[in-house]
Amino acid sequence: MGLLQNYFSTFLQGFGYTLLSSVVALVGSMLLGTLFAIMQVLPTRWMQIVGNIYVQIFRNIPLLIITLFLYLAVAKVVKMNGFTAGTIALTLYTSAFIAETVRAGILSVDSGQMEGARANGLKFGQAMRYIVLPQAFRVALPSLGNQFINLVKNSSILAFVGGLDLMYQGNMVAANSFDTFTAYIIVGIFYLVLTLPLSYYMQYLEQHLKAKA
């Protein structure tokens, strides 16, 4: 545990960047994912197609490729550092999976809910926001939880582009101290500090909503 003491501030900095990247990507991918899920269930054909192309592109390319594309190619046009490139890549990649999850959730809601709302005078957007989406998210919650946990772990992609995250700092510590094994054990524990509470919180939310329904 001497390693942890000696490099504590390094680990903590990495932890901070991982947390920041995860939170930004989580919020961003939820918003984007929900947007593209709705596009795919709209009656307008071209919107469905655009939504579907987006999902297929970002779901079917490795996260590493998206990250490198942003860091090496896009960064030449729009200045950005490794942290930004990695976080944007993580957001785009995860949003494709969230779009699929939310879309499945929307489709699981009985069509009578939308019909009842429209007949009651609500606009499509209002019916989505107040009636369909809350029910869709409830259905989608277990798989959304999986996506969130994957997102936190996938944020380790930042290490490849100098993103200063937990994985990046773990590599540094391992290289400097030559104590590779302990360094990565500590990195693993730091990830658990993020993912375990998250996964318990998702479980709690699931139970809580089930009790309410």
Add this chain to the structure above:
Amino acid sequence: MSMIEFKDVEKYYGDFHALKNVNLEIDAGETVVLIGPSGSGKSTLIRTVNGLEEIQQGQLLVDGFDLHDPKTDMNKIRKNVGMVFQHFNLYNNKSAIENIMLAPRLVLKRDEAENKRIAMELLEKVGLADKAANMPSELSGGQKQRIAIARSLAMKPKALLFDEPTSALDPEMIGDVLDVMRDIAADSSMTMLVVTHEMSFAKAVADRVIFMADGQILEDSSTDSFFKNPSEPRAQKFLSQVANH
């Protein structure tokens, strides 16, 4: 003045001809019951009135709006034309009173205290004031349907459409729902179009009965004359079949 007017309306689902040359006029304040064998197009017809189904040909005027005109804002019609469904379609994520208050709040921007007062009055009217806080999953079918009716009434519509409102209910629940509908029909300003198999309700409440089969209106006559001497052979057959139940 007519509230709902069909002029040579045609409706297709792909190749299937669901409504054939429908001509129908319903005056404001009238209560009209639509009957016929299943698959005759009754539900399709009633669903075109608030734009849940599009028509392909002809003209459909509701409250002065032309539904076949793509420029018509469907939400303006739906504000004034409520609908009650066979399967209730209550908002599963909202309590009974929230089901009633949501649309007036969002669409009519009704003041919150006023909204609540009206919602409680309506719950009172349908006999479910004690269920205000209950979720739909905690209500019986008959209770759900009465909440759904209250939800439609909260918008203070000019017309109400009922699409087989009692068909999904247990027999002992039907009476309560029909009682509420009778009350509404007694209000002379409300236009009602009801698809139903409840002949006693039709006899007691309807001003007119429309008989449909195979997507066509075969008979359109006053309630008395329809039940006493229906002119169409198909209507005679239909009545003798339902009378045997």
